[in-house]
Amino acid sequence: MDALLSLFPHGSAVDADGMLRIGGCRADLLAAEFGTPVLVVSEAALRARAREYADGLAARWPRSRVVFASKAFPCTAVQRAMLEEGLGLDVAGGGEIVSALAAGADPALLVLHGNAKSDEEIAMACEHGIGLVVVDNSDDVDRLEATVPPGRSQDVLVRVIPGVRAHTHASVLTGHADSKFGLAPAAAAELIGRIERSPRLHMLGLHVHVGSQILDVEPFAQSVAALSGLGGFAVYDLGGGLGARYTYDDDPPSVSAYLDALVGAAREGLPADAELIIEPGRSMVASAAATLYSVVTVKRGSRTFVAVDGGMGDNLEVALYGQRFEAAIAGRLDAADGETVSLVGRHCESGDVLVDALRLAAPRVGDVVAVPATGAYCHTLANNYNGNRRIPVVFAAGGAARLVVRRETWADLLARDVE
Numbered sequence: 001m002d003a004l005l006s007l008f009p010h011g012s013a014v015d016a017d018g019m020l021r022i023g024g025c026r027a028d029l030l031a032a033e034f035g036t037p038v039l040v041v042s043e044a045a046l047r048a049r050a051r052e053y054a055d056g057l058a059a060r061w062p063r064s065r066v067v068f069a070s071k072a073f074p075c076t077a078v079q080r081a082m083l084e085e086g087l088g089l090d091v092a093g094g095g096e097i098v099s100a101l102a103a104g105a106d107p108a109l110l111v112l113h114g115n116a117k118s119d120e121e122i123a124m125a126c127e128h129g130i131g132l133v134v135v136d137n138s139d140d141v142d143r144l145e146a147t148v149p150p151g152r153s154q155d156v157l158v159r160v161i162p163g164v165r166a167h168t169h170a171s172v173l174t175g176h177a178d179s180k181f182g183l184a185p186a187a188a189a190e191l192i193g194r195i196e197r198s199p200r201l202h203m204l205g206l207h208v209h210v211g212s213q214i215l216d217v218e219p220f221a222q223s224v225a226a227l228s229g230l231g232g233f234a235v236y237d238l239g240g241g242l243g244a245r246y247t248y249d250d251d252p253p254s255v256s257a258y259l260d261a262l263v264g265a266a267r268e269g270l271p272a273d274a275e276l277i278i279e280p281g282r283s284m285v286a287s288a289a290a291t292l293y294s295v296v297t298v299k300r301g302s303r304t305f306v307a308v309d310g311g312m313g314d315n316l317e318v319a320l321y322g323q324r325f326e327a328a329i330a331g332r333l334d335a336a337d338g339e340t341v342s343l344v345g346r347h348c349e350s351g352d353v354l355v356d357a358l359r360l361a362a363p364r365v366g367d368v369v370a371v372p373a374t375g376a377y378c379h380t381l382a383n384n385y386n387g388n389r390r391i392p393v394v395f396a397a398g399g400a401a402r403l404v405v406r407r408e409t410w411a412d413l414l415a416r417d418v419e
Ligand SMILES: Cc1ncc(COP(=O)(O)O)c(C=O)c1O
Pocket: 069, 071, 072, 090, 113, 174, 209, 211, 212, 213, 239, 240, 241, 242, 279, 280, 281, 282, 283
């Protein structure tokens, strides 16, 4: 039971009757009040992780900032919690600018990314006075020069490909030599020269990001080392990418170990008076949440399929990246063992598997199933496949729960159809 509980948000517990509690709230009562599937966030766990990052970086490199990579969980309640904990926000495009501003962000604390920023997004950045625009290519520079009003200048970072291939899924690798993101050092140096001559742009520093779900610290240190040949700058944004713990066997580096490696490399290769920025996403939010489903059917044959009322409509991580999750019957967390099942979703794809080869304790129709570590990239990749209504997000804290994103309605599904 302890192993299972350790995958749920910090502070989760099991009642005497075996029922899971998240943020002090019983899973059965959460399911009854908000319906299933529902994404439950422990607000205390979310905020504690934000402070762990902010305090850890400030202690090692005082001139520094943590900006949450909104893409990992872009909703105003999560972005607002990050802002309240003193973090900035990284925004990947117009939609995340809109939600960050709705969350109350000071535009000066936003960092805008994108390998294909549109005219509209560049215009939004200039109009709102977004603090840093990370330039990915020379077309970004053309657009910015055409958009920044005369007499003003936009602070920019240039995204550099560090040529580091981290050990992770190919779809979330970004720092390898032939990445679509950023520029190889020689091309970056050329663009830096152009920006330095531009009256509309202020060349402030460099950006690097090696990928996501990275479970060792070495690639991060290597990516910092790759920047030192490009000269000295005032700001270095070292990206995100630290892996999260999804399974019993996962053993990601701690935030401390990650920061030690990153800041150690910065001390060796970057100017001592530079400002450091980091952009954690997945490792900030993954473990702060769990998804609750209801079992719809149990089909026993050559295999046992336990099908729930959600699936790839609310968790695409499995289908996209083959990410392994674990799961348990929320009301029998204390069960000694169970049977081997395939936990599947309700969508019309055989690939709609939430967890394969999973031990579940006597699953029956109506049971609430809890899947931990769904805080990152689940809400944001949710979709309407098979007419799925995207699921709600609930914050649980101190035994009280509140809805922060409502479930989509049937009317929402029709709302964009104009004919
Ligand atoms: C530029 C940039 N920064 C930060 C992140 C956050 O990465 P992660 O969620 O793995 O921490 C990403 C995600 O891929 C990214 O593209």
